[in-house]
Amino acid sequence: MTDTNMAASRPETFRAAVWAQFRKHKGAVFGLIVLGLLILFSVLGPLIWAPEKLTVVEALKSKNLGPSLTHPMGTDQLGRDQMQRMMAAGKVSLAVGFVAMIIAIFLGTLIGVLAGYFRRLDGPLMRLTDMFLALPLIPLLLVMVMLFRDDLSRTMGPEMGAFVLIVFAIGVTSWMHAARIVRGEVLALKEREYVLASRSIGATPKRVILRHILPNVVSPVMVAATLGVAEAIITESVLSFLGLGFPPDFPTWGRLLFEGLEYMQLYPERVIFPGLAISLTVLSVNYIGDGLRDALDPRIRGR
Amino acid sequence: MADQALPVLEVRGLKTVFRTRGGEIHAVNDVSFHLERGELLGVVGESGSGKSVTMMSLIRLLPSPPADIRGGEVLLNGKDLLKMDAESLRQVRGAKVGFVFQDPMTSLNPVFNIGSQIMEPLRAHMGMTKAQAETRAVELLELVGIPDARKRLKAYPHQFSGGMRQRVMIAIALACDPDVLIADEPTTALDVTIQAQILELVKDLRQKLGMSIIWITHDLGVIAGIADRVMVMYGGQVVEQAPVRELFANPQHPYTRALLKTIPKISGARDARLKVIEGQPPIMGGVPVACPFRERCEYRHAPCDSINPARRAIDGQPVGRGHDVACHWTAPATQEVAHA
Amino acid sequence: MLEAHAVPSTAAPLVQVDGLKMHFPIYSGVLRRHTGDVKAVDGVSFSIKAGETLGLVGESGCGKSTVGRALLRLYEPTAGRVIIDGQDVASLAPEDLRKKRPMMQMVFQDPQASLNPRMTLSRIISEPLDEHTDWTEAKKQDWVHELMDSVGLNRRFANRFPHEFSGGQRQRIGIARALALNPKFIVCDEPIAALDVSIQAQVVNLLEDMQEKLGLTYLFISHDLSMVRHIADRVAVMYLGKIAELSPRDDLYSRPLHPYAEALLSAVNEPDPVIAAKRRRIILKGDVPSPANPPQGCNFCTRCPKVMDICRTVKPDLIEVEANRFVACHLYPTNLAAGSTGASEATERNQQGVTR
């Protein structure tokens, strides 16, 4: 059974193939570019854009300015350059969004897979999920902050400590949705013949899960992840609002948006820029997720 | 009703193309055939040869995009279905042409009960009241041999076995007394004993209702049992067409011949080894310029690579009416395929 | 190199199944009490000699796949013994079972569903190697290539994904995977059911070639009776979790004894209009009863055209009614079978000589 008209064995690697398919997805490319720009803006921006440090008095003279050449996004009520704040905020917000999402997805996938694959664990783990869903979020966060803030800020410094704490707090309180989805998916996957085939070979559950189950739950997980980034960025803003977030001189997009609210009528740009940044992030992550999902699926990739 | 002498259905030069990301797929190429009144036309061919697409093109059931019917005529009682507007076409579907699909497990809507699904076409086409439709639905279920029909109206598809579901599908297709019943591999998914039940049922129904039927399958055994005439498809084209006995007795196309040989027999001598058709089905990436079977053909010769053979009659009757074949090679007159 | 197993000529059977039962529990009630069982397999016994192919036929849902899977202990059997090559697989400890796995493998029904769509061909075929060997990557690749050669897959396909292959090719991948560890015994669970007619022959031929080359033993599950006739040496006909008839192939096809086997064979479509027109089918009425609630007497009594009163109350045993032919039916009185053991052994040996 030879096959003459098929192309020679593919030279491209897996990564190249995924990338090639990803590139075909217009939305995903758009998302990647936008997200890339946002990351550049936050990470490299401060290197390029560093308005000189003014004294308080000088700064206050130029407070609440609208966008101009010297201050492309205007200044805030203390005369701080908004663009500089947006950059600093972006670094934190993006990091929080992604790291918290990764924690949530990791936990959710882990618990979902364990519950779906091992019958015995299903009941207890699902009850645990119910419990987390039912827990009141704010007291939970308060407790976590109380228990860990000091230790963390001592070992990692106040900013890193707050970051770890917040990211962890958000991650730990938002994995439930992913867990449910993954569990449902795993229950179905478990009955697939290729899983049976793997078991007939004598594969251990660990291998079966790693090889056959996990790669096939990628697509629902991707959807959950997309939403997770958005949720994490917004939860962070609520946390800052409650005083549980970062130190006050540590701007995040959520915080800027919230602070800008007071000035919305007078200086709409104060809310437009952070709002736009959050929305763009979410939108681009969503499209990237779509593209990645397609690209990771060999059936679609092959087309 | 149209003239009794005319075929119920006449298809001329049908062409269907799928537009996909990877390019166009010419799934049906210049297919012509007809269906006489009261006749059962069997359609065989390997998977992907375009059987389903052809039949679904007839009543434009294919999703568009990606499907695009590029040309041809489909005359049902003389009226061209391809030129009809959506509303008139809707009135043909289910009323004049009944369709039975391959997989009885998924072709019924799982959330509506059997009764309402049978009654739907009755109410849509015949304007029946609920009560009338119900009476008729019971009749239909009884007709297809489902006992205790009135009670079963309330049942859901999942409460039926595969065979029963397929009967329900047939009942739906028969609901409005269509002129043509198209059955796309209706027994493939079923067990042998259930398959036997369905085949028996169809024979029965033909006697009772005198229906014209197109029966798609890739099981030559089924064809041998019920068809009047057989059309063999390959690579989106009709490669051979003949009355059933003629085809089995005197297959002309190399593909038909190979196909007949691959099948092990239930009786008679047991072959030491099964014949196989080597090679892959063609990729239908463009308008065919050569014989689609050439890669796998044991009789391949020069013209096969450059000319797509046209159908030619081999028994003197016009193409389509008697036995015709689309091949450059002429089979020797002696019967080569032996049967016990 | 793929090695041929020495086929012992005088043989204790390679596979010996005794009273295998596989019941899936049904739980119900507020406290999820165990209230019943789906008796998917309800007391099945047979044996397969080394190098032999046993065909297992029957309607969908009669328990064929369950037998196959329980044999390889993919299910935990409810009762019975499954002795494969001297060890009772049904009661092996997990680690021993793992060690045992290389010698018994399975080919699955749906070549699409049994291949992980996200793994390349070479990863799929080398999966058993990852599990059971500590070979280097290069050695594994060599072996994979060799396997691909022997099942007729071009080596260049190694990095492709399952969806890029035709059904027949996919099934070859499945077979290559099953062969990777040099098994002795392969359960083929309807390996051709999902394939196109023109491809079925390729796969069956391949299976036959492999058997010849490697001395494999097959349990060939199928509902395609003509294919089973082609490949099997002996055939077991199952109905609702039990074996209705177990006979040598030719005997069964020329003269089925059990009424169900008879009906089954009559339902097969002969691809010949002349014969088809003449033949009379036995059309069975009604549907298969639920295995959760089988009829009281003979499982087949609800549909049997030759049903007698006794069938509705007494379950018939599977007994040898003729030399080498086992039937579970009240039509065949038990005494006929008495003392026929010696004769059966003789024919059996004889038969082996004929087929192989």
Place this chain on the structure above:
Amino acid sequence: MLTFTLRRLLLAIPTLLLISLVIFLLVDLAPGSPASEIPLTVPPEVRMKILEALGVNEPVHIRYLLWLKQFFWVEPLNGFDAIFGTNYAEGMQRIISYQSRSPVFPLIGERLPQTLTVIGTAYLVGVLIALPIGIYSAYKQYSLFDQFGTMFAMIGFSVPTFFTGTLFIIIFAVWLGWFPTKYDTTLAVTDWESFLKQLRQMAMPVMVLGLANAAAISRYMRSSMLENMSQDYVRTARAKGLDERTVVLKHVLRNSLIPVVTVIALGIPSIFGGAIITENLFGVNGIGSALIQAIRGNDLPMVQTLAFIFAILIVMFNLIADLLYGMLDPRIRYD
């Protein structure tokens, strides 16, 4: 079905007990005490007295057991008394809010109506907007409408309600003057005029929450529709000669709604839970704002009770969603 329900209810009891313990401890452990409401002008001795009178200083296990008894015995008994005019519960100590020194349950009861009308309507509106968007987006996949739908949903996800709420207030209340910014919980709908007034005061909170809800549900609806659109039975329906509307709005929709309905059911507890930010912003003063006020004021009994009621609702609606799935999908049977 009945046994399934009973079984699940039985199972729910230990789960809920565990949840109650965790909630109780969590709330209790959280920093802050009711004293934060007391101004700094009040001297410490007085503070201590006040706290003592609230019973804050009892050991935690005693308070937990007492609270359990109150929740499961005293309060239901009180409810019984209220309905039948008996007085079995007389003299038993009810769960008392630290802030208002009055039983917690009547307070919650007082807040339910506005939460249910406003948040409930918002949920309903959200669903009613989401379904057509989801259906049409799926029907015309990749069309301009679909792209806009995606955009709308993403923005709905990414913009917090504190932002949309304030924006709406500025636009609709300050600039246009159409709607009041504060919800009047004392308004009784008696005639047409008061009904209109009620509509006007509900408009903004309902819009804010409705949009947020619509975003998520429209996504679910779309993907569910897409999945079903390519099913075989849809082709069957077309082959029967049904018109496009019937095919999509009857056959496809009915199937697609099954998972969406359960998602919607799972979201219902959030109606009872209220919406903290929106309620606060518009002065709806329902359960959500009760919760945040109680958290701010460290009113432990109130927080514990609300959180636990919420947990009960979540567990209940999980069950209801499962049952609903079974009722909508004839293939699923519980026995």
Place this chain on the structure above:
Amino acid sequence: ERGADGNVNVLYWQAPSILNPYLSSGTKDVETASLILEGLAGFDEKGVVFPRLAESVPTVENGGINAELTQITWKLKPGLLWSDGTPVTSADAKFTYEYCTHPEGGCAQAARYEGISSIETPDELTVVINFSAPKPNPYTAFVGGTSPILQAAQFANCLGAAASTCTEQNFKPIGTGPFVVTDFKVNDVVTLAANPNYRDPAKPAFATMTVKGGGDAAAAARAVLETGEFDYAWNTQINPEQQMQMAAAGKGVLLNGFGTLVERIEMNMTNPSPDLPEGERSTVKHPHPFLSDINVRKALSMAIDRQILVDIGYGSAGRATCNLVPAPEMFASPNTDCIAQDMEGAKALLESSGWVDADGDGVREKDGMPLKIVYQTSTNPVRQDFQAVIKDWWTELGVEVELKNIDASVFFGGDAGSPDTFQKFYADVEMYANNFDGTDPEPYLAQYKCDKIPGPDNQWQGENINRFCDPTYDALVDELSKTADMAKRGEIAIRLNEMLTKDSYVVVPLVDRGRLSAASNTLGGAVLNTWDTELWNVQDWFRVK
């Protein structure tokens, strides 16, 4: 004429949760309760005591207070009726005293009754209060919104532990004030109607009143100034820009008045280092490594420009101050030497006292101890702006600052288990605002006595937040408590104030914060009062036609 002006809509964005001020001391609760319940006397907008239920205000001059300052005699106006029509008697006052001093009651206003040895009621209209020691300021019990008179008949069964069971009473007290409660939804809305038995038949002008809660200060201001839905909004503390923008809408005005509320930075005199074992952090055992140096504290104060703080945070509702006690005038120090920022002076001061930046990292140090400060406060936009600005100044000064903000419910919660309360003070400096009740600063200043230092032994409940301890200060406080002469009292208080501020810089006052409330243009008669409740003269409110 009573009831002629229809309904008045008031917004208390922090909603009232109970209408009995003895069970909750929250401002929102006390103020709304003052619509219904009244005391014998109140404070007017200048802080002067004026009679309410009493016929006149007793003084030493008119003989109402005895010369030893141990007894005060109040006379009720004759013919006073409760809103239910029963007469008001001196027994009600005595009952109220018993109610609040019941040992199990947990009365929130117990401080108002401190020092009272007994109350006598020689006749129906006379209330005689005896003090156990001379009481220079006897206007505590029954004066102002925080200690009104309850109706004995209504609360008879609510003494002690039973207080919490009296929901009906606590929600709908019977009073003598201009309004009576018709409906009370906890933390949401109070609806009231004019008291038919109010002593002035012409008042109140409004027939009904609604007090709505919920939202935040900005939303409240908006509802009065921009949309005009409400007539009066309490405590509309918004940023100066917003003040201007909203006032420009023209539907109402912002009212402001200054009281004793001072936003200040407290310096921790003890070491809050987390390296110390728990139980020793921020205790007197370990003096602060650098804040115990007065030069550091002084330099930190000098580096702050208080006027800028006012401008960014409060606008017209604030003024720069150097005093802990900014009012009443008699008690306020004239000291203003901190108002002008002196960055150079501050730097020089540090240089000269040995705090120099030797290693060039921008942070000054001495003996290897760098000036690194943790600066905490509660979460609130203005405070965060202050933190940011002050951090800038201090950084310029060569001090490294780490900011920390804590949810108010935790910060002010006093939970001994939490590390984040302002009493625990696990930070170097912290910022908050505080004031005193009424017009007399004595108890307020007494908070800084040595024995009031919070620590593990008193469950961190002391009031001497910065752990200041000076025997001369303690002695002076004791003297104040014995001095009756008003001029003398003023002198001592000013002295005490200065000891804490300009002499030692343990307290660094920043802004004298006014009250800011909003009143609609159509509401007449609203006068902001910072000494009593804001609704003190609600009986005089009317609709401007």
